[in-house]
Every structure is written in C-alpha cells, then in structure tokens.
Amino acid sequence: MSGNQTDRSQSESQPVPFLDLGSQHGVLREEVLAALGRVWDSGAFVLGPEVTRLEEQIAQYCQTKYAIGCASGSDALLLALMAYDVGPGDEVILPSFTFFATASAVTRLGARPVFADIEPDTFNIDPLQVQRLITERTRAIIPVHLFGQCARMDHLLQIAQAHHIPLIEDLAQSIGAEWNGRRAGSIGQIGCISFYPTKNLGGAGDGGMLTTNDERLADKLRLLRVHGMKPRYFHRIVGINSRLDSFQAAVLNVKMPYLDRWTAQRQANAQRYEELFAVAGLTDTLKLPVALPQARHVWNQYVIRVPYGQRDPLREYLTQAHIGTEIYYPLGLHEQECFAYLGYRPKDLPNTAQVAREVLALPIFPELSPAQQQRVVACIAEFFRGQRRQAVLVPNLLLRTTPVGHAIPDAQCRAVQQ
Numbered sequence: 001m002s003g004n005q006t007d008r009s010q011s012e013s014q015p016v017p018f019l020d021l022g023s024q025h026g027v028l029r030e031e032v033l034a035a036l037g038r039v040w041d042s043g044a045f046v047l048g049p050e051v052t053r054l055e056e057q058i059a060q061y062c063q064t065k066y067a068i069g070c071a072s073g074s075d076a077l078l079l080a081l082m083a084y085d086v087g088p089g090d091e092v093i094l095p096s097f098t099f100f101a102t103a104s105a106v107t108r109l110g111a112r113p114v115f116a117d118i119e120p121d122t123f124n125i126d127p128l129q130v131q132r133l134i135t136e137r138t139r140a141i142i143p144v145h146l147f148g149q150c151a152r153m154d155h156l157l158q159i160a161q162a163h164h165i166p167l168i169e170d171l172a173q174s175i176g177a178e179w180n181g182r183r184a185g186s187i188g189q190i191g192c193i194s195f196y197p198t199k200n201l202g203g204a205g206d207g208g209m210l211t212t213n214d215e216r217l218a219d220k221l222r223l224l225r226v227h228g229m230k231p232r233y234f235h236r237i238v239g240i241n242s243r244l245d246s247f248q249a250a251v252l253n254v255k256m257p258y259l260d261r262w263t264a265q266r267q268a269n270a271q272r273y274e275e276l277f278a279v280a281g282l283t284d285t286l287k288l289p290v291a292l293p294q295a296r297h298v299w300n301q302y303v304i305r306v307p308y309g310q311r312d313p314l315r316e317y318l319t320q321a322h323i324g325t326e327i328y329y330p331l332g333l334h335e336q337e338c339f340a341y342l343g344y345r346p347k348d349l350p351n352t353a354q355v356a357r358e359v360l361a362l363p364i365f366p367e368l369s370p371a372q373q374q375r376v377v378a379c380i381a382e383f384f385r386g387q388r389r390q391a392v393l394v395p396n397l398l399l400r401t402t403p404v405g406h407a408i409p410d411a412q413c414r415a416v417q418q
C-alpha cells in the first residue's frame with residue numbers, strides 16, 4: 001500500500017470527536033499556566049484585576065459601555081431579571097427551544113415562563129409568536145441567539161419598544177454574533193454571556209458576564225452579584241453571591257485574542273459542510289442550518305435536521321463509526337416534566353416539538369480538519385444509501401412514520417431517500 005493510501009484509509013477510519021478542546025489547550029498551555037501562576041501569586045482570587053480586565057475586553061468586543069462578570073450564564077440571566085425586579089405574578093416570554101437555564105431563571109424568581117414557538121429554519125424565537133403572547137403581566141422578553149445566530153432583533157426591538165418591555169438577550173452561545181452589524185449583547189437592554197467550556201469563548205469551568213449600555217443597570221447588576229452589599233456588610237438590596245473568579249478570568253483573558261480566529265475557522269467549517277452535503281446530494285434529504293443575510297453567524301453549533309424518524313438511527317450509525325454528535329435539545333421546554341404545571345401540550349408549540357425530534361449537532365469546533373468533515377459527510381451519505389437499499393429489499397419500509405406518528409406516503413418517503 002502506498003503512503004498516500006495508508007494516510008487515506010487511516011483518516012477514513014479515524015474517530016471524529018464532537019468537540020476537541022485538547023488541541024486548543026495544548027497550544028495555549030504555557031500562556032494559561034503563566035497567567036494562572038500570576039493570579040496565584042497575587043492572592044486576588046475573586047473579582048480583582050483579571051476580572052476587571054476581562055470586563056473591559058468583553059464590553060469592547062460586544063460594543064457596550066459596561067460588562068459585569070458573574071459566576072455563570074445561568075446566573076447572568078437570573079441577575080438580569082432581578083435587575084428588573086421580576087417576581088411572582090410576572091410573565092417572561094422566551095423561546096420554547098433553548099437550554100433550560102433560560103427558563104429556570106424565570107421560575108426561580110417565582111415568575112411564569114411563557115413559551116413562544118420558533119422559526120424552524122433558524123431555531124430562533126418567532127417574533128410573530130412573541131407579539132401574540134404579550135399581556136399586561138409581561139415584564140421581559142428573552143430572545144436566545146441559539147447555536148451562534150441572532151434572533152430577529154429588529155422585529156423584536158420594535159415589539160418590545162412598542163410595549164415598553166425590556167429585551168434581555170441570551171447570547172450564551174453567540175458571543176460575537178451580529179444582527180445588521182450590531183453585536184449580540186448590545187441590542188437589547190442587557191446581554192447574558194456564558195463562558196462554559198464548550199462555548200466559543202470557554203473558560204476552564206463556569207463563568208458568565210452581563211453586558212449593558214445603561215449605567216444605572218450596570219450599577220445595580222454589580223450590587224446584585226455581591227449580595228446587594230455596599231459598603232462592606234451594608235446591604236442595600238437582596239442580591240446573590242455570583243462573582244467571577246480570577247482564575248477563570250485569567251484563562252479567558254488569554255483566550256480572548258484568539259476568539260476571532262476561532263470564529264473564522266467555525267465559519268469556514270460551516271461553509272465546507274454546506275459544500276460537502278451539496279456534492280453528496282444530501283441537501284434534499286437533510287435540512288441544513290440556515291444563516292440569514294442579516295446575521296453574522298458564529299456557529300457555536302452546526303445543527304442539521306433529519307426528518308421522518310431517521311435522526312436516531314443516523315446518530316446510532318455515526319456513533320458506531322466513532323463520529324461524535326449531540327442532540328440540542330431532545331425536548332421543547334414546554335414538554336419538560338418540571339414545567340407540566342404550566343399546562344402546555346406538545347402540539348401547542350408545533351415547530352419546537354417537531355424540531356426537537358429532528359435535530360442533530362455535528363462536530364464544528366475550530367480545529368476540525370477538512371478530512372474529518374469529509375468523513376462525517378461520507379458516513380451520513382453511506383447511512384442513507386443503506387436505507388435506500390433496505391427500502392428496495394423490504395418495500396414496507398417505504399411506509400415510515402413521522403415523529404408524531406402519522407404515516408407518510410411512499411412517494412414522499414422515496415423523495416426523502418433519494
């Protein structure tokens with residue numbers, strides 16, 4: 001076997017991890033350890049100069065006047081709602097398709113989450129649904145910029161301004177994303193960032209930040225994160241303990257200058273998937289993620305939709321081939337057990353219910369190589385070729401069922417499989 005053939009067959013059978021933080025960590029090791037050493041020697045472990053520096057960098061990056069560090073993205077959402085005194089009797093509108101923390105921040109304050117359905121192409125909150133759900137009890141709207149792409153902020157801003165309701169942006173997954181040239185976190189009244197390790201700018205543990213252009217809100221958020229205490233042991237309001245620690249900030253300060261390069265790599269990977277899926281003839285079989293022209297998409301996740309009940313078998317096939325995938329998210333929030341008391345039925349938010357049964361996130365991390373992406377697409381193509389062969393041998397297989405149990409006709413199924 002020639003050297004080239006060996007290389008090819010090796011890369012054809014190499015595992016493709018869903019996420020590979022190790023390669024990034026290897027490159028940054030010395031820089032990060034030096035920064036951690038400086039924090040250790042300084043003894044300033046909570047807030048402190050590293051946190052202040054990060055706050056300045058993030059404010060500049062997100063094009064806001066202020067940034068306030070806190071312990072996590074979940075706490076950022078909680079603090080943002082606390083800054084607006086959200087509590088029992090209030091309603092907060094948010095998408096039904098997002099990570100749990102967006103909703104739990106609302107319920108932890110005794111308020112009611114009101115779920116708005118999403119646009120299935122972008123996975124983001126549908127402004128028309130938001131409009132319908134506003135009542136006199138609505139105290140905030142939380143658009144989530146899911147998977148790296150902003151929600152339709154111009155439309156949402158119009159609705160929010162017309163009703164004098166604050167917009168709290170959840171940009172946990174979307175630092176650096178833009179809508180019509182404006183950075184996520186600078187468009188609404190408050191932005192909430194997560195530095196969870198899998199995010200585009202991820203720490204070595206939990207961390208979060210709030211962004212705002214409003215000085216009064218910035219002051220209140222700074223107070224809320226330290227038990228409402230100012231000066232020491234004098235509590236003006238009841239806050240929580242949610243401070244960003246200096247070790248996390250030091251890691252993030254090292255990573256910050258690399259963020260744009262990593263984002264460009266993610267964008268190139270998304271582009272490459274699109275080309276590879278087109279060449280493989282899979283663009284009718286699968287629904288590829290849509291990047292809107294108004295958006296700067298930063299691709300925290302590359303999420304395809306696999307219709308007609310094929311998502312789980314495909315995922316199993318890829319797992320067998322050692323290709324990592326994830327399901328964000330297997331249920332809409334309105335279908336979660338803990339929110340049963342809200343009284344939603346799955347079909348109340350049909351786009352969310354459908355999408356949750358079809359989504360499959362593929363590897364998109366910056367260091368993913370073209371050969372790895374080729375392998376992912378080749379394996380997906382192989383899966384669907386296998387399905388077609390089976391369908392020819394066992395004609396009944398052509399009558400599949402959709403996730404909600406309706407039979408779909410042969411012709412449609414054939415079209416899907418070709």
Ligand SMILES: Cc1ncc(COP(=O)(O)O)c(C=O)c1O
Pocket residue numbers: 072073074075098099101102144170172173193194195196206207208
């Ligand atoms: C959309 C969204 N909101 C909120 C959060 C919460 O962030 P954290 O994990 O830092 O608490 C996350 C993170 O997973 C998220 O993806």
